[in-house]
Amino acid sequence: DIQMTQSPSSLSASVGDSVTITCRASQGISNYLAWYQQKPGKVPKLLIYVASTLQSGVPSRFSGSGSGTDFTLTISSLQPEDVATYYCQKYNSAPITFGQGTRLEIK
Amino acid sequence: EVQLLESGGGLVQPGGSLRLSCAASGFTFSSYAMSWVRQAPGKGLEWVSAISGSGRTTYYANSVKGQFTISRDNSKNTLYLQMNDLRAEDTAVYYCARLWFGELGLFEYWGQGTLVTVSS
Numbered sequence: 219d220i221q222m223t224q225s226p227s228s229l230s231a232s233v234g235d236s237v238t239i240t241c242r243a244s245q246g247i248s249n250y251l252a253w254y255q256q257k258p259g260k261v262p263k264l265l266i267y268v269a270s271t272l273q274s275g276v277p278s279r280f281s282g283s284g285s286g287t288d289f290t291l292t293i294s295s296l297q298p299e300d301v302a303t304y305y306c307q308k309y310n311s312a313p314i315t316f317g318q319g320t321r322l323e324i325k
Numbered sequence: 326e327v328q329l330l331e332s333g334g335g336l337v338q339p340g341g342s343l344r345l346s347c348a349a350s351g352f353t354f355s356s357y358a359m360s361w362v363r364q365a366p367g368k369g370l371e372w373v374s375a376i377s378g379s380g381r382t383t384y385y386a387n388s389v390k391g392q393f394t395i396s397r398d399n400s401k402n403t404l405y406l407q408m409n410d411l412r413a414e415d416t417a418v419y420y421c422a423r424l425w426f427g428e429l430g431l432f433e434y435w436g437q438g439t440l441v442t443v444s445s
Contacts, residue, residue, distance in 0.1 A: 314372040
């Protein structure tokens with residue numbers, strides 16, 4: 219099975235900072251990579267799919283990139299409402315796999 | 326508006342069984358693959374199972390294969406997860422989700438989840 223590894227596991231940044239989260243697949247997955255945001259006490263929300271396509275309604279400060287095995291999620295100007303845990307997800311083949319999550323906090 | 330409402334969670338002893346249900350509304354249920362995703366307390370997301378719109382094709386995580394069974398009743402717009410021989414490590418919030426881009430695709434809509442606690 220393909221494993222998804224995120225880094226860092228947690229990070230703290232200031233409002234207005236640019237933040238990058240990395241997701242690495244143990245084998246190539248083309249661009250079948252999605253990112254989800256889960257705010258505390260809430261259900262996950264789809265942010266990005268096919269590695270770089272923003273889901274409708276997601277602020278443009280979120281962006282994704284990558285292909286093959288290495289992917290990134292970038293928040294260009296961190297806002298207080300971005301406090302959440304972020305998960306990458308590999309899809310299009312079984313088993314569907316999530317990364318372990320990255321907890322983002324505001325300094 | 327898409328709505329997914331899970332039910333059937335609760336406290337169960339190790340070795341016991343539970344059947345979760347997910348009532349769907351706001352879309353043509355039979356046109357969409359559906360899935361279960363779980364999240365243990367304080368932990369990350371784990372995909373559990375998926376089923377095609379017709380119900381003919383199913384997929385399972387290795388961790389639940391042979392233990393859980395996913396099914397659906399398109400006449401009732403309801404998704405099910407039959408969970409047998411439950412273990413402490415099955416304790417989690419179980420989310421029902423509508424899939425996008427196929428049976429092994431993206432989780433576009435999520436229910437609020439139902440908590441399953443396996444404990445003596």
